[in-house]
Each structure stands twice: as structure tokens, then as C-alpha cells.
Amino acid sequence: MTTDIDTEELETQLQECVAKGTKSVVRARHAVNAPMLDLWADALGDPNPVYREAAAAEATGRPGIIAPPTMVQAWTMPQLSALAGTLPQVPGYAPYLGGRSADEVAAEKAASDTGDNPAAAVHRLLTAHGYSARAATRCRQVYHREAQVGDHLSCESVLTTVSERKNTAIGTGYFVTTRMTFRDQDGADVATVDWTVLCFRTPEAPSVPSAPETPETPEAPEAPDSVTGGGDADRDGTGGGSETAATAATGRTCLPRKEVPAVGDALPTTVIPITPTFVIATAFATQDFYAAHHDADWTRESLRRPGIFTNILATTGLVGGVVTDWGGPATRLLEVDLKLLAPNHTGDTLTFNGEVTEIGGEGGDDTGERDEVLVKVAGWNSLGPHVLATVRAHVPA
Template sequence: MTTDTTDTAELDALLRDCVARGTASVVRARHAVNLPMLDLWADALGDPNPVYRDASAAAATGRAGIVAPPTMIQAWTMPSLPALAATLSQVPGYAPYLDGETPTGTASDNPTAAAHRLLTAHGYAARAATRCRQEYHREARIGDHLTCESALTTVSARKRTALGPGYFVTTRMTFRDQDGAKVATVDWTVLCFRTPERQPPVAAAPDTRAEPPRPTTASGRTCRPLTAAPQVGDRTPVTTIPITPTFVIATAFATQDFYAAHHDADWTRTSLHRPGIFTNILATTGLVGGVVTDWAGPATRLLEVDLRLLAPNHTGDTLALDGVVTAVRGNDLELRVTGTNSLGPHVQAGVRAHLPA
């Protein structure tokens, strides 16, 4: 990735103005934290942690009741399908939700939305999340009704990337409960890019293999307490995830992400020049957190997950994840978690966690 020297002075000035506004937008989750959504998320990701489903198991770890997976935090305030249709009307399949009307792209007080509209209008219409840093102040509980305050923090200069030329847009999201207390802080970076005009669509590779079952709690993942105090250099077991169409679509919908690249293979091939649909960053975040909680046990409290995405997870591939302990400070520890597939590294992440005494 390098800085592009193309003259984009006018667009860059408009984007800097969006950042300078400093205005935050606030969205209230449509629903309170609820067990059906937790079940859907845990089923889709194959996460066996009982504190996300079982009140007695949660109580056994010192919690007051069932808690939401911390890595699920963004799912509660993701845009609804009609709201997404209003900003991505060029994507087939969203039109029925627009009542036949085309968004006009009128001005908004939301600087993040304004920056995305500007980039789309200048041809940078494709989107790919590239980094997510989630810091957890407390675990969300059943009945919490969350709000998300979003503020545009940075827009990069135009960069040359493997996907095409584009801009990295970073937003700071602060999640609060119904009493105004902080639950999580998220720094979210999206690449807004222009797909190369001369690049032909990538044909889907024939796959004669039977689709393996998507991972569930019966696939070998377990969540059991550690039998010895963790030490620097300790490694987690390897978690292997077959990237099937079912897994990609189920995890996208469980995280409330309706972007077509995670469910519409034809659109992804023709519009993004990718060989097919691929997992979203929220699924990867959940899997990274699961590497740690599977290994350290249900009493583990995640404090932070900071990850970068590299090669995508396309259907037909397999993702292998594992972690290594890099620091131990009392009951707090840090791990480096990596995931690879046939294309190479998919994710590199740092995780902080707390293990109650």
C-alpha cells in the first residue's frame, strides 16, 4: 500500500472539511440485548461459550446473568436493510426496500455519511473493512438498550491498494447503555475504493467438493477453564473453520451485515472482481475473541480485540486460527492471534483479556 500521487486536491479538501466538523451522530439500537440474537450469533459462529446462553453457567463465573459476546457489540446498531438500501441503491436486491424511490444524496449533518457520499460520487463506491479495534468497558447484559455515538476521526490520502485506489475512512464509535455508562469503544476503518475499470470479472472456480458442515459446538470447539496459570509463550489450540457459503451468509446475517459481498456471489464477482462472497470483519472479530475464550474458559473477560484484515476468506477455503501469549500481568494477559487461509495471512490481531482469580 502506497500513497497515490494522483491530483485529488479538491476531493481531499472536501474530505478534510468533513473531519473538521467534529459532529457526532447518535444511533439507538432497534432492540435491547436479547437472547434470540445471542443464540443466532453463537450458532452462526459455532461459539461454545455457555455464558452467552445459560444463566446458571454465567452465574458460575461470577456474572449476574447471561452476557452478550463482547465482540458482537457492533451488531446491535448496524443499519437495517432499508437503511442500507438508501445508501447502497446500486446493489441489486436492495431495491424492494426503497419503495421505488432513488436516494437523492442530500446533505447531512453526519460527517461520516457525508464523507462516504463524497467518495461514492467520485467513483470510490466499493467498501472493505480493514481494521477494527474494540475496547470493552463492561459486558453487555440481557435487557441493556445500547446507543452508539459515531464521530469521523480521519480520512487518509488516496492510497494504492491491492483492491484498487482508495481512501481509508476511520470512525470512532462509543457504545453506551440506557444509563449513559460506557460499554465499548470501537475504532473502525473502511477502505472506500475504485475497482480497476479494465479488470475483467473473475469467474467462479468450479468446486466439485461436497460442502462440509459449518462449525458448531459439535465440531470440536470447547470452552473449558485452564488447568494451569498461563505463561508467556503458551499457545492456544488451532481452530479450523471451513469457509462454506452457509458460514459466510450465516455469520454476516448474525452480525446484521447485509452488504452484498457477503451473500451475493454474482454481484461480488461482477462489481468487486472477487471470485465469490467472503466473510465480513465482524465474523473474524468474533472468531478471534473465540480463540481466546475457548482456550482460557468461560470466566474469561475480554478487554480488547485489535485486528487488521489481510487476505479475504472466500468460500471454498479454510481458515486456521491460533494464538500465543505475549504478556502476563497478574490476572491480565495479552495474546497475538493470527489466522491464515490458502491466500496467506487473513488476520493479525492483538487481544487483551482478564482471568478472574
């Protein structure tokens, strides 16, 4: 355990990394493509046809198939070899060192680097001081335009803040926030993402997983009495879109709206069984290879958790999907802002409810678009609230 002097020196170094303001840019390996869209939609059970069918997308005024906006981070997630090279000491990525020791990978990286990435430097510092476990806690995505098949995205990242040391329910650590700006092949902004990760020390003794302390985020609605019920996400029972095993299991549909949205409208309850297949499939579909999302033995031993759990990228996709399921294929997401609380472990069930709280832009007056809505979304499991979120979207009737 570090001393107070160690902590003071560490926090000085962390803030020096923030002060550098150095930006790094990563270009996606592949352009936005239909096979990856299919994998993402299949894994999450998202029935929205605009992610799969050109005719359905064109019927909503789009030029063709679009990528789910909530999927934006998946395109530039690190390759396994890059993860091993950038964060070799972080538990959970060790299986992908390819037989080389962490020291060998670090030395190889140091020899080839032309400049340090402050965000990576922060993670290395924290890991070296014992804050080696990771948990994503907050994600705010703002969408400037919808990515389409054929777009080739890049991501510019800059470290924005590192908190003081915090005591949380899952361990003591630091909240590290990075701003990511996603652009297309022409340099036009596609999305801006503020991403917060808790770097913490795993408690010595096993403990019941609960909610970490997270940065302040807009309030979300309390779950209605029906939160433990099955709900019915199908407005008229006719189904729609491309059905997968996941959509069949949850009853999710995405149909054109017939009613004008109004303040107080409740979204249909959506129930997601958290099976091992769901956790692993959604992690891989979002290109997240952290061991806590696929290796139950490692997760129990290293994180003191009862088993694997869903990642924040899957939760973001589900939150956006709850709104597009309700709003229909013509819905255009503008922003998803969420914080994570209790984890989603296998064997549990995640239940979503939501409510329209504003119409017509910020403040609900006539200064905003009349089809812009603000929706509060809450997802609950047996441990309590898993996610609290606000979603802005255009929902034409």
C-alpha cells in the same frame, strides 16, 4: 478516472467533513436478547456457555447471561431501509432500495434530514468520484463492561480520519476511520470501537484477491508449522457448552481452565471451514447485509472477486472466541485489535494459532492485574494471513 485537480478538490472536501467533528447517535432497535445471542453463537460456532446459560454465567461471577463483547456492533447495524437511504449509490446495497431508484431515495432522505452525517457525506463523495467498492480493513474494540440481556445500547459515531489516496492490492482508494462509542440505557460506556473501511475503485480486469494496504497495527505471531494442520481445540476431549453444527465441525470447546497462564503458552489450533452457509450465516447474525457476503454473482461481477467472503465482524468474533475457548468461560475480554489481510472466500479453510506474549498488564510487570494476559492471534487461509490481532483479556485460573 478523476484528474489531479479533481483529486485535490475531493481531498479538500473530505478533510472538511473530518473537521466538522459532528457526532451522530443511533439507538439499537432492540435490547440485548437471548434469541439474537443464540443466532450469533450458532452462526460462529462459539461454544461459550455464558452467552446462553444463566447458571453457567453465574458460576463465573456474572449476574446472568452476557452478550459476546465482540458482538457489540451488531446491535446498532443499519436496517436495510436505512442503508438504502444513507448510502444509496454504494454498490452492494442496491438490492434493498425497495423498488425505488437511488435518486428517489436520496431525494427523500435530503428532504427529511435536519443535518448531515459527515461519515455518510464522505461515503457519498467517494462513491460519486468512483471509489464505490468497500472493504473493512481494521477494527479495534475496547470493552468497558459486558453487556447483559436487557441492556439497550446506543452508538455515538464521529468521523475521525480520512487518509490520502492510497494504492492497494485490491484497488486505489481512501481509508475512512470512524470512532463509535457504545453506551447502555443509563449512559454508561460499554465499548469503544475504531473502525476503518477502504473505499476503493475496483480494478477493470479480474485479479487474484490479496491483502489491501492497512493502517499500522501491532505485530502478530507468525503461523507455526502446524498452521495447515487440523489441530485440536479441546483440552481434555470432554466437550462443553452448547454444541452446534459449527462447533461439531471445528471441535471447539470452552472449558474452565486448570492451569495458570504463562508467557509462551500456545493456544490450541482452531480450524474453521469457510462454507457458503458459514459466510452467509455469520453475516446475517452480525446484521451485515452487504451483498459481497451473500450474493456470489454480484461479488464476481462488481468486485472482481471469485465469490462471497466473510465480513470483519465475523472475524472479530472468531478472534475473541479463540481466546475465550482457550481461557474458559470465566475469561473477560478487554480489547480486540485486528487488521484484515487476505479475504476468506468460500471453499477455503481458516486456521488460527495464538501465543501468550505478556502477563500482568502492559509491559508485563507488577503494575497490572496478575490475571491479565496479552495474546497474539493469527488466522491463515490458502492466500496467506487473513487476520493479525492482539487480544487483552482477564483469564483467571
